[in-house]
Amino acid sequence: MRSDLKRHINYLKAKGAMYADVRWYPYEETNTIYLYNGNLKALNSSRQSGLGVRVLYKGAWGFSASSDLSNLGGVFDQALDNARIAAERVTFPIRLAEKDALTATFTSPNRIDPFCVPLDEKVAWLKQMDKQLNGKGVTNRLVWMDFTRKQIIYIDSEGSEIEKNIIEAFPGMQVMGVDNDGIMQSRKYLPPRLGDTRGYETMDTELFSTQAERLVRELNELLVAPPCPKDRRSVILLPGIMYLQTHETIGHPLELDRILGYELSFAGGSFVRLEDFGKLRYGSPKLTARANAIEPNTPGSYGYDDDGVPAQNNLLIDKGILVGAITGRQMVEEANAKAHSQIFKGSSGANRATAFYRVPIERMTNINIDPGTDGTLEDIVGQTEKGVILDGDKSWSIGSNREQFHFATDIGWEVEDGKVKGVVKNATYKGPTLEFYNALSAVGDERTWQMCYVDNCGKGAPNQIMQLGHGVPVCRFDNVIVGE
Amino acid sequence: MANRVIKLLQKLREYGLKKKLDLIISYHEEDSRLMRFANSAISLNTNEQLINLDIQVWDGRKRASYSMIVDPADLNAMKKGIDTAAEMVRHAEPLSYEPTFPDFKEDVIDQRSFNRGLSRLSNAERLAYFNKVAKGLESEDLKLAGIFSNGITITAQINTHSPYVQYFSSTDANVTAVISSESLKWEVIALQSAQKKTDLKPALLNRELKLLVRYYQKAKPVRLPLGKYKVVFGPAATGDVVNLLGRWVGTGEAMKRGYSFLTPDMIGTQVLSPQFSLQDNPNRPETYGLSHDQTGLKREPFPIFTEGVFKQFSWAQDEADEYGEKATGHEVPHYSLEIAAGTMSCPDLKALIAMPRDEDILYIPYIHYMNLVNPGKGLLTGSSRFGALLLKKNGRVQVPYNVRLTQSFYDFFGERVEWMSQERVVHDTSSSYGKRNPEAVLVPRFLCVKDIEISHSNTSY
Numbered sequence: 001m002r003s004d005l006k007r008h009i010n011y012l013k014a015k016g017a018m019y020a021d022v023r024w025y026p027y028e029e030t031n032t033i034y035l036y037n038g039n040l041k042a043l044n045s046s047r048q049s050g051l052g053v054r055v056l057y058k059g060a061w062g063f064s065a066s067s068d069l070s071n072l073g074g075v076f077d078q079a080l081d082n083a084r085i086a087a088e089r090v091t092f093p094i095r096l097a098e099k100d101a102l103t104a105t106f107t108s109p110n111r112i113d114p115f116c117v118p119l120d121e122k123v124a125w126l127k128q129m130d131k132q133l134n135g136k137g138v139t140n141r142l143v144w145m146d147f148t149r150k151q152i153i154y155i156d157s158e159g160s161e162i163e164k165n166i167i168e169a170f171p172g173m174q175v176m177g178v179d180n181d182g183i184m185q186s187r188k189y190l191p192p193r194l195g196d197t198r199g200y201e202t203m204d205t206e207l208f209s210t211q212a213e214r215l216v217r218e219l220n221e222l223l224v225a226p227p228c229p230k231d232r233r234s235v236i237l238l239p240g241i242m243y244l245q246t247h248e249t250i251g252h253p254l255e256l257d258r259i260l261g262y263e264l265s266f267a268g269g270s271f272v273r274l275e276d277f278g279k280l281r282y283g284s285p286k287l288t289a290r291a292n293a294i295e296p297n298t299p300g301s302y303g304y305d306d307d308g309v310p311a312q313n314n315l316l317i318d319k320g321i322l323v324g325a326i327t328g329r330q331m332v333e334e335a336n337a338k339a340h341s342q343i344f345k346g347s348s349g350a351n352r353a354t355a356f357y358r359v360p361i362e363r364m365t366n367i368n369i370d371p372g373t374d375g376t377l378e379d380i381v382g383q384t385e386k387g388v389i390l391d392g393d394k395s396w397s398i399g400s401n402r403e404q405f406h407f408a409t410d411i412g413w414e415v416e417d418g419k420v421k422g423v424v425k426n427a428t429y430k431g432p433t434l435e436f437y438n439a440l441s442a443v444g445d446e447r448t449w450q451m452c453y454v455d456n457c458g459k460g461a462p463n464q465i466m467q468l469g470h471g472v473p474v475c476r477f478d479n480v481i482v483g484e
Numbered sequence: 485m486a487n488r489v490i491k492l493l494q495k496l497r498e499y500g501l502k503k504k505l506d507l508i509i510s511y512h513e514e515d516s517r518l519m520r521f522a523n524s525a526i527s528l529n530t531n532e533q534l535i536n537l538d539i540q541v542w543d544g545r546k547r548a549s550y551s552m553i554v555d556p557a558d559l560n561a562m563k564k565g566i567d568t569a570a571e572m573v574r575h576a577e578p579l580s581y582e583p584t585f586p587d588f589k590e591d592v593i594d595q596r597s598f599n600r601g602l603s604r605l606s607n608a609e610r611l612a613y614f615n616k617v618a619k620g621l622e623s624e625d626l627k628l629a630g631i632f633s634n635g636i637t638i639t640a641q642i643n644t645h646s647p648y649v650q651y652f653s654s655t656d657a658n659v660t661a662v663i664s665s666e667s668l669k670w671e672v673i674a675l676q677s678a679q680k681k682t683d684l685k686p687a688l689l690n691r692e693l694k695l696l697v698r699y700y701q702k703a704k705p706v707r708l709p710l711g712k713y714k715v716v717f718g719p720a721a722t723g724d725v726v727n728l729l730g731r732w733v734g735t736g737e738a739m740k741r742g743y744s745f746l747t748p749d750m751i752g753t754q755v756l757s758p759q760f761s762l763q764d765n766p767n768r769p770e771t772y773g774l775s776h777d778q779t780g781l782k783r784e785p786f787p788i789f790t791e792g793v794f795k796q797f798s799w800a801q802d803e804a805d806e807y808g809e810k811a812t813g814h815e816v817p818h819y820s821l822e823i824a825a826g827t828m829s830c831p832d833l834k835a836l837i838a839m840p841r842d843e844d845i846l847y848i849p850y851i852h853y854m855n856l857v858n859p860g861k862g863l864l865t866g867s868s869r870f871g872a873l874l875l876k877k878n879g880r881v882q883v884p885y886n887v888r889l890t891q892s893f894y895d896f897f898g899e900r901v902e903w904m905s906q907e908r909v910v911h912d913t914s915s916s917y918g919k920r921n922p923e924a925v926l927v928p929r930f931l932c933v934k935d936i937e938i939s940h941s942n943t944s945y
């Protein structure tokens with residue numbers, strides 16, 4: 001098969017293609033199991049196989065994908081035809097940043113392949129957790145595990161040939177109950193990434209049991225809690241919401257394709273402009289953010305991106321100043337040309353596709369906030385006069401250029417004079433992005449830092465869902481509008 | 485096409501019968517094409533031809549499923565998929581309720597939403613369409629962006645309890661055209677949904693974009709003071725809110741799981757404006773209506789609100805089984821929602837701008853990134869985007885920066901509704917995150933609501 005693919009790539013080159021690559025997925029498998037109120041609502045597996053061909057012709061992309069491998073030539077021809085028509089409307093001929101030709105293999109670290117664990121064992125594990133969630137005050141409970149295993153063969157016309165073998169696990173659990181106003185409240189647990197691997201061994205029974213108890217306890221506190229006050233105060237974001245804040249207001253605005261207008265008709269643009277790199281004060285000096293795709297244990301680490309560029313660890317925001325973006329080969333060339341300066345020194349290796357039938361685009365890797373020096377959560381609370389601790393993503397809505405946001409959280413704890421007063425419900429907070437990050441007044445140390453995962457990041461046309469990570473500490477922001 | 489699919493499904497059914505399985509097979513085939521524009525160029529031109537099989541095996545109250553993207557020539561792989569699902573069900577746990585196995589009483593071939601002309605649309609025709617949309621609009625500063633997404637979708641179902649097959653096919657196109665200013669960072673939008681080739685009218689989009697661009701280039705932008713406004717929503721804004729209401733909040737599942745402000749005791753009572761009627765109408769091909777659901781239930785027009793009175797929750801089969809309710813034919817990949825036409829004649833943006841008014845009106849064509857803040861209270865939030873206008877009572881038109889609305893369904897469709905257009909348009913609400921699933925709502929061209937609260941006002945478009 002690989003030699004056939006190389007032959008077809010050579011054929012495209014002979015037909016005038018400037019560049020071509022193919023991603024062949026011999027297999028991509030999933031296994032999803034969930035219990036809802038004790039009922040095994042889903043016991044699903046899936047398998048898919050196919051290939052996607054990307055062709056650059058006269059400065060324009062064409063792409064074609066198929067699950068029908070009996071007609072390889074047809075898929076390559078169609079990709080070239082698609083590029084030919086695209087070449088009729090070119091305003092900035094696409095160029096690709098330099099990279100090394102690589103022959104390489106990446107295997108995600110794992111000790112236990114979840115696809116080798118018997119279904120009976122998985123179902124029994126979920127039932128055990130469900131039993132623990134079935135406590136006082138709980139009206140609905142949900143516990144799930146979701147696994148993927150895939151092999152990707154990447155070959156391009158520049159001589160690269162890369163094989164990736166990736167396994168991921170996405171478990172979680174949630175409880176819901178009706179509060180004294182008749183409104184449903186909920187708490188959920190998406191486990192942070194612990195250890196250096198990402199196989200079935202991450203399904204830590206003891207850890208989940210402890211967390212199940214906590215969820216039920218916190219839900220019961222929510223059911224009788226007063227609403228969150230409506231005013232301006234400090235918000236102390238725990239990793240369970242800080243990860244999403246980072247995702248929506250640092251990750252997405254720093255995707256270079258968004259900055260260059262490639263998402264304008266769908267997900268939106270970015271308030272960041274090319275002239276902002278190296279100058280814009282994005283946040284207070286306590287804010288350092290990076291795109292780190294070489295952490296071992298998260299889905300934002302993948303070895304090589306779908307341009308064939310090695311994954312990297314790059315600064316995005318350095319002590320509050322914007323210094324980097326999430327980039328692929330095409331966008332860095334275009335950005336540098338438009339800015340008439342070399343803002344970006346090559347691709348950051350973040351061009352990824354969600355499946356063989358989608359084209360790679362700039363995607364977040366692990367967009368992390370560096371731990372700070374302000375101690376533990378208790379230390380930060382102790383130095384907070386009037387605030388609210390927030391955790392759990394309930395809803396999120398962000399401006400089209402990511403310039404403002406509105407989040408609702410599952411739970412809050414009111415803080416007064418350095419002490420936690422009690423739980424509040426229906427908490428929301430909102431604000432303008434830059435004002436918010438410039439009001440960052442405390443960043444917890446490594447003891448508060450957690451690597452969280454996202455398994456449903458949507459972007460692109462046609463749409464793509466991507467998996468990634470966010471390593472974040474506890475952070476405090478001052479003078480924020482909060483409310484019910 | 486139908487024969488090829490039906491023959492394949494019958495072969496797989498025979499295999500299931502031979503293995504004595506309670507087997508359900510759902511077939512999905514798509515030929516998807518997407519031409520994406522950015523910075524006035526075609527930034528991507530794609531096509532995907534994919535065939536999905538969802539295989540379910542039941543054993544009494546136990547169920548397991550196996551999904552595959554298949555090579556259509558590889559029948560053995562599909563049979564292996566059935567074997568895998570059959571093996572998996574041995575490890576399943578029985579449900580606490582009795583699930584209803586699909587019951588097909590006849591063969592169903594529903595191709596009302598298929599249009600030969602649209603199915604054969606070429607690359608060259610799509611480019612020509614977009615060139616017409618953009619005619620006279622692009623410049624050094626003004627750039628074209630957008631998508632032309634079109635495709636053919638075939639779905640079919642068979643099972644081992646009955647010999648019949650259900651087969652559905654449709655064609656769809658979803659066009660988004662955006663003109664943006666590189667220097668000022670504004671964007672204006674025009675949208676079109678097409679189920680047949682003759683629905684494609686690039687001149688309409690060109691006219692609307694030209695009108696918006698004229699205001700956006702000339703008018704000085706304003707940051708709106710916080711407070712209450714009379715707002716006219718465009719079809720995208722109305723369509724997205726009503727889709728959330730009908731497709732999710734109005735389901736029995738959402739009610740039972742705490743994601744709805746609607747309760748059983750509201751049935752038969754006045755909940756929203758007497759001007760507001762919403763139904764799921766499977767008889768409309770332009771919203772890709774399906775004659776039967778996946779359990780074989782024949783689908784009929786299904787009122788959700790009639791003149792503001794809440795009529796009923798919709799129930800998919802599995803949730804109906806779980807909660808002891810009667811299924812309503814909603815085991816479907818999409819609804820076909822329509823809001824009844826209003827009484828005001830206001831067919832397009834030009835007419836809206838020209839309409840006499842005794843107070844300022846904020847026109848919001850599109851709500852960006854909408855999400856439910858508090859489902860139990862029906863509270864949702866989102867930001868204005870893509871061509872909002874402030875129509876001053878003195879007849880002048882201003883361009884507002886974006887604003888955030890955090891309002892409930894009562895605020896959108898309740899007693900504050902002033903008027904709705906007689907004219908209705910189809911708004912495409914498809915999501916292409918998964919398999920192609922064309923979905924659209926039929927809504928009044930404009931919805932006018934008073935006292936909509938602006939909770940956050942920005943300093944950028």
